[in-house]
Amino acid sequence: MSTPTLEKSSGAPEAAQSNDDHLITLTMRVRRFNPEVSDEVTWVDYELRMDPKERVLDALHKIKWEIDGTLTFRRSCAHGICGSDAMRINGRNRLACKTLLKDINPEKPITVEPIKGLTVLKDLVVDMEPFFQAYRDVMPFLITKGNEPTRERKQSAEDRERFDDTTKCILCAACTTSCPVFWNDGQYFGPAAIVNAHRFIFDSRDEAGEQRLEILNDREGVWRCRTTFNCTDACPRGIEVTKAIQEVKRALLTRRF
Incomplete structure (x- = not known):
């Protein structure tokens, strides 16, 4: 050496x-x-x-x-x-x-x-392309219906707090590449994509929560998570990644978000 x-x-x-x-x-x-x-x-x-x-x-x-x-x-x-x-x-x-x-x-x-x-x-x-493709697949942007508003879409502090933690993601891939499931199956969406879906699923201004849930209901989606907490430990921004993933799973079961 x-x-x-x-x-x-x-x-x-x-x-x-x-x-x-x-x-x-x-x-x-x-x-x-x-x-x-x-x-x-x-x-x-x-x-x-x-x-x-x-x-x-x-x-x-x-x-x-x-x-x-x-x-x-x-x-x-x-x-x-x-x-x-x-x-x-x-x-x-x-x-x-x-x-x-x-x-x-x-x-x-x-x-x-x-x-x-x-x-x-x-x-x-x-090569970060597979990571960013999973991010793009969950539609990480606000989706609404109807005419474009003439003023800002207001939101209460309580509604904002519901998804505040997952807005901190900086797409570093530290969480996704610490996941044993992702290591063994590169098709898994991974924690970062789910976190960014969570950010919009629970946004009271967004109207595409059902679509994102169906995307994550895929065989390579949120159900692949084995709750090892590696992702939470790896996040440099302190996001409770595992908690966010569990909340998406719960929303899929109850259709309440």
């Missing part, structure tokens, strides 16, 4: 070196895969000097910008909003931009690999 390292400048002033006293040495163990070079997956160790209060994303940036520019991963806002940097860190789905090095035991190698259940395109990048 190769171990690239970042060499220190021998001419660094002593004052600058003293400012590095708070840094620690850690090992990032990254799963590498480049189909243009080889079909084999490799694990590469990178030794870094980092502030323990920095994030895993900062460590990945350091690798890419200073050690190995071929490392490939997705990221955008770096503030836990875009959801693009979901990956498996020490065996758990997390956002790299929200995971502090000090919180994942930097004394041992920190393993970083792509989320499971989706085809890996290169290194930490997966």
Whole structure:
């Protein structure tokens, strides 16, 4: 297993070196895969000097910008909003931009690999199209009948609270790719799609709840959930994903929503 390292400048002033006293040495163990070079997956160790209060994303940036520019991963806002940097860190789905090095035991190698259940395109990048297709299939938008209103569609605070939790989804796929059912059957809609259906099924302004329920009543729909709570544990936004799935199941049985 190769171990690239970042060499220190021998001419660094002593004052600058003293400012590095708070840094620690850690090992990032990254799963590498480049189909243009080889079909084999490799694990590469990178030794870094980092502030323990920095994030895993900062460590990945350091690798890419200073050690190995071929490392490939997705990221955008770096503030836990875009959801693009979901990956498996020490065996758990997390956002790299929200995971502090000090919180994942930097004394041992920190393993970083792509989320499971989706085809890996290169290194930490997966093909998100099946995930987004399931999202599109549940019609994640407001559907109403009649003429377009001349003013906003008002809603009470109580009606809004009914689905407020599921509006927090950022489509990072952390919940869906933590699901054992999804790993074994890529046709399953997955927790994220059900959460986004929930957001509109229980919206008092929407009029397509029955349609969405019928979509999720499919053999690859909501009944495939085995209530393992992996999805709830993986959600970086704290959404009660399993609870939302159970509420959709209940709505299917009672047709009350």
